[in-house]
Amino acid sequence: MPGLRRARERALLTQAELAERAGIQRATVNRIETGATAARFTTVRKLAAALDIDPTELMAPANEEKGNDHGER
DSSP, rough: OHHHHHHHHHTTHHHHHHHHTTSSOHHHHHHHHHSSOOOOOOOOHHHHHHHTTTTTHHHGGGSTTOOGGOOOO
16 A cells, blocks of 8 residues: 555654554554555554545555655655
């Protein structure tokens, strides 16, 4: 899931902290971030709620991140 790591780091959370907030296993967060597994929709909703963002933000490719078009920072 392209935006998960960016969103987690923006929230200043570790994988373990995000997992605890979302009610899922830390290993699951890791597997989703690395692309080893696809997240179920219910898991996406839990992660988004824990990060206080819209679920679609987790799916956005890096070049479509809000406020970061064309590599601007």
